[in-house]
Amino acid sequence: MFVPSRSSLLETLVDRLADLPSIGRKSAQRLAYHILATPMEDVEALSRVLLEARRGVRPCTECGNHAETELCAVCSNARRDKAVVCVVERPADITAFERLGSYRGVYHVLGGVLSPLDGIGPGEINLANLFSRCDRGVTEIILALGTHAEGEATSSYIVQRLAGRTLRVTRLARGLPAGSDLEFVDEITMQRALEGRVDLRR
Numbered sequence: 001m002f003v004p005s006r007s008s009l010l011e012t013l014v015d016r017l018a019d020l021p022s023i024g025r026k027s028a029q030r031l032a033y034h035i036l037a038t039p040m041e042d043v044e045a046l047s048r049v050l051l052e053a054r055r056g057v058r059p060c061t062e063c064g065n066h067a068e069t070e071l072c073a074v075c076s077n078a079r080r081d082k083a084v085v086c087v088v089e090r091p092a093d094i095t096a097f098e099r100l101g102s103y104r105g106v107y108h109v110l111g112g113v114l115s116p117l118d119g120i121g122p123g124e125i126n127l128a129n130l131f132s133r134c135d136r137g138v139t140e141i142i143l144a145l146g147t148h149a150e151g152e153a154t155s156s157y158i159v160q161r162l163a164g165r166t167l168r169v170t171r172l173a174r175g176l177p178a179g180s181d182l183e184f185v186d187e188i189t190m191q192r193a194l195e196g197r198v199d200l201r202r
C-alpha cells in the first residue's frame with residue numbers, strides 16, 4: 001500500500017521561510033526554531049501583522065509606491081515638488097532617496113524593468129502612467145533604474161518616448177555599484193549620484 005510521505009509542521013514552516021528572499025535553508029531552520037520557542041502571543045502578533053500589511057498596503061494610484069490610502073505618503077505631502085519625478089524600479093528603492101532627507105521631488109515606481117527575454121514589455125510595467133504624468137506639469141524626470149542591462153534599456157526606452165517634450169531628462173551620476181539595488185547604497189554615494197545627475201539631452 002502506498003503511504004504518502006508526510007511533511008511535518010516544522011518542515012512546512014522551514015519550507016515557507018526558505019521561500020523568502022535572502023533566506024537560505026540554514027537561516028530558515030534557525031528562524032523556525034526561534035518561532036517555536038517564542039511565546040504564543042508574539043507569534044500571533046507577527047502573523048496578524050503579516051496579514052494586515054499584505055491586505056492593507058496597495059499601490060499608490062499616482063506613483064505606484066506602497067500606500068495605505070489612495071495616495072502614498074510622498075504624493076499626499078503638499079510640500080513635495082510634484083514637478084520633479086524620480087523613476088525607480090521598486091518601492092524599496094525609494095527608501096534610498098528618503099534616507100537622504102534632501103530630495104524634495106516625488107517618485108514613479110515602474111514595478112520592474114523591460115526584459116524582452118522574460119516577456120516583460122512596455123505594457124507589463126507602470127510606464128503608461130508615467131507618460132501621462134509627464135503631461136501634467138512635470139519639468140524633470142530623473143532616471144534611477146540601476147546600471148544593469150535591463151535598467152539601461154528601460155532608461156533608453158523612456159528617453160526615446162519622451163523625445164519632443166520640453167521637460168528635462170536626467171540620470172543619476174555614475175559611481176553606483178553596477179547592478180546594485182539602490183536600497184543598499186550608502187547615503188554619501190546616493191547624495192553624490194543625485195547631485196551629480198547628468199542631462200541625457202540638451
Ligand SMILES: [Zn+2]
Binds near residue numbers: 061062063065073074
Ligand atoms: Zn505616490
